[in-house]
Amino acid sequence: MSELSVNHLLGIKYLQSSDIQLIFDTAKQFKEVINRPIKKVPSLRDITVANLFFENSTRTRLSFELAEKRLSADVINFSAASSSVSKGETLIDTVNNILSMKVDMVVMRHPKPGAAYFLSQNVDSIIVNAGDGAHEHPTQALLDAFSIQERLGSLEGKKIAIVGDILHSRVALSNILCLQKMGAEVRVCGPSTLIPKHIESLGVKQSFNLRETLEWCDVANMLRVQHERQDLKYFPSIREYTQQYGIDKALLDSLGQKIVIMHPGPINRGVEISTDVADSDQSIILNQVENGVAIRMAVMYLLAAKKEMNFKA
Amino acid sequence: MDKKKLLDARSISITLNRLAQQLIENHGDFQNTVLIGLQTRGIYVLEKLVAILNANGVNKLASGTLDITFFRDDFRRRDSPLEPSMTKIDVLLEGKKVVFIDDVLYTGRSVRSAMDAVQSFGRPSEIELLVLIDRRFSRELPIQPDYVGEQVDSLAGDRVSVEWQDINASEDAVYLEKGIHE
Structure with a gap:
């Protein structure tokens, strides 16, 4: 029996990379499950999952919640705005209070990098990181890599460009690590102010020229400009950003090959990507x-499999 | 370890032909019937049966494969397989007669899981069970097959395996390996 190497x-x-491949293989079958007339399996019916969102999220939370429900887990939701965090409670106390109510797995998004790691060291529960500040967003990277593999057949030797706000993006870091582990080549592209200084130490190339990058790549992952994380101006205007780093149909059609376009959402239509590109068949x-x-179902299924039974014979 | 051949290629072929005839007897032109091979090893029996049925003039035959991994009752009790296989059922099973097809029937737990799993595709009007080998007296659940290739008496530690020439065996055969008993 193969299982994940992590808890x-x-x-x-x-x-x-074997963990990632196992998640992909499992997700492929869950994708079939969620396309059935009845989209639910009973695997996690004895598991309770708490979704703790200390930072706003719509699609990630919905996606996790749906994945949990499709696996028959019980779900409780928590968002920071309506909680006692605003009353000064510490993270460990908050989580331990929730765990006292017999919760088996915690899905957490938090604005501080390393929050998920910190929690895993201090509380007794399975932790799934749903984004920690500008650090990592592992399920997004897994689903991005899975989607590329699904479209192109394999990741080995494929050229992936990540375009936009690399500096503030947890998606970028997780994507770089994931794609490299699966044998793909990664290049980042964006304004020099939005590319972290020592990015090349991760083994990625950087470029400030969008056309040149798009000519090179098989897949372009267009990141959103994260205005909410920017406390100062990194580029003169949105209009200038769009002219330099936005992709439109004319640019897409002028390329030598048909590349695949991705976006982790939410899309700023007309900024990093034009409407006709976002809706195109590429x-x-x-x-x-x-x-x-499907990816989140696979992750939670495989993590739950490693948990000891709540009852022993 | 003692390994005894229970059926050789010729006997398997005769048995499968008999099972196919029994299916034809009960299902006629298979208009309202769907044959479902249970992953992983039931699908080889399904393939053989479909070939025989086609050769006997049953042309419009609906079939599919069902994986029961996510419906098992031993999830998180350690030695259960985690890795799922392909489920491929392209027809709605609402109101259909479903025949589950598997190679060896042992405790009955896989069949129970399959009965759960198949409901995701609609409510069949009835479900039957066809197995190549029935390990008698070893059921842990009240489940019995409708079509049986061969009945085998075996103990709990034994292993009954069905090997196919198409998948790396020297010939189609059924073996009984004696286990170590206390």
């Missing part, structure tokens, strides 16, 4: 969303 999903950094944006549920 939590804290980041892609901690996974081996875009796999909605496949990413569908695969997100």
Whole structure:
């Protein structure tokens, strides 16, 4: 029986390529499950999952919640805005209070990098990182890589460009690590102010020229400009950003080959990607969303499999 | 370890032909019937039966494969297989007669899981069970087959395996390996 080498999903950094492949193989079958007339399996019916969102999220939370329900887990939701966190409670206390109510797995998004790791060291529960600050967003990277593998057949030797706000993006770091572990080549592209200084130490190339990058790649993952994380101006105007780093149909059609377009959402139509590109047949944006549920089901199924039974014979 | 051949290629072929005839007897032109091979090893029996049925003039035959991994009752009790196989059922099973096809019937737990799993594709009007080998007296659940190739008496530690020439065996054969008993 093959199983994951880890007990939590804290980041892609901690996974081996065999773990990633196991998650993909399992997700493929869950994708079949969620396309059945009845889209539910009973695997996690004795598991309770708490979704703790200390930072706003719509699609990730919905995707996790749907994945949990499709696995028959019991689900409780928690968002920071309506909680006692605002009353000064510490993270460990908050989580331990929730765990006292017999919760088996915690899915957490938190604005601080390393929050998921910290929690895994301090509380007794399975932790799934749903994004920790600008650090990692492992399930997004897994679903992105899975979607590429589904479209192109394999990741080995494929050229993937990540375009946009690399500096503030947890998606970028997790994607780089995941794609490299699966044998793909990664290049980042964006304004020099939005590319972290020592990015090349991760083994990726950087470029400031969008056309040149698109000519090179098989897949372009267009990231959103994260205005909410930017406390100062990194580029003169949205209009200038769009002219330099936005992709439109004319640019897409002028390329030597048909590349695949991805976007982790939410899309700023007309900024990093134009409407006709987002809706074109080269875009796999909605496949990413569908695969997100299957990937999250696979992750939680495989992590739950490693948990001891609540009752012993 | 003692390994005894229970059926050789010729006997398997005769047995499968008999099972196919019994299916034809009960299902006629198979208009309202769907044959479902249980993953992983039931699908080889399904393939053989479909070939025989086609050769006997049953042309419009609906079939599919069903994986029961996510419906098992031994999940998180350690030695259960985690890795799922392909489920491929392209027809709605609402109101259909479903025949489950497997190679060896032992405890009955896989069949129970399959009965759960198949409901995801609609409510069949009835479900039958066809197995090549029935390990008698070893059921842990009240489940009995409708079509049996061969009945075998075996103990709990024994292993009954069906090997196919198409998948790396020297010939089609059924073996009984004696286990170590206390």
